Amino acid sequence: MFKTIVTTSAAVTIAAGAMIFAGSNTAQAGNGWGVAAGVAGGFAAGALVGSALSQPRYAGPPTYYYAPRRVYRPAPVVTYRPAPWTNAWYNYCTSKYRSFNPRTGYYLAYSGNYRFCR
Structure with missing residues (x-):
């Protein structure tokens, strides 16, 4: 999980830096601030995305449904017993x-x- 977060953070940082560097003109590019701002912005965005992905998630235990068992009992056996003293x-x-x-x-x-x- 940590490896995925670091990879995502690094990719966002590089992409943001490249976008800011591409958007700046050549006079500002020599200054280096555009790249630094892009890297810092990318680092901040990567930190936000990485921290959002690394939050612990609670997954409760799975719910099981147990069907009620049907117990089939045989019919009671009726025996003939006459009443006493007859x-x-x-x-x-x-x-x-x-x-x-x-x-x-x-x-x-x-x-x-x-x-x-x-």
């Missing part, structure tokens, strides 16, 4: 669990605990 419930639990006790409504699970039949 004839259908007694038939269901008796056929499903061999250790079902119809007086309490519990069966003996593999863990060794008694669970209510649902």
Whole structure:
């Protein structure tokens, strides 16, 4: 970046000096003030252009758009469970669990605990 600014500044200085030198007549050209004024004007213009180009610029982080994910869940599986203490419930639990006790409504699970039949 600095190299570009110096190159731009030098080019502007030379161009301004050449324009002023070309515009002056031969009597003033021998004096040397025209070239010096052109170089000084070019230096000032180059300094202005160079400082304008070298200003820090803030570039914020890029904005990302995340599309919302669509999660497709399967429909819930509906199982048939009869209401407790009905004839259908007694038939269901008796056929499903061999250790079902119809007086309490519990069966003996593999863990060794008694669970209510649902």
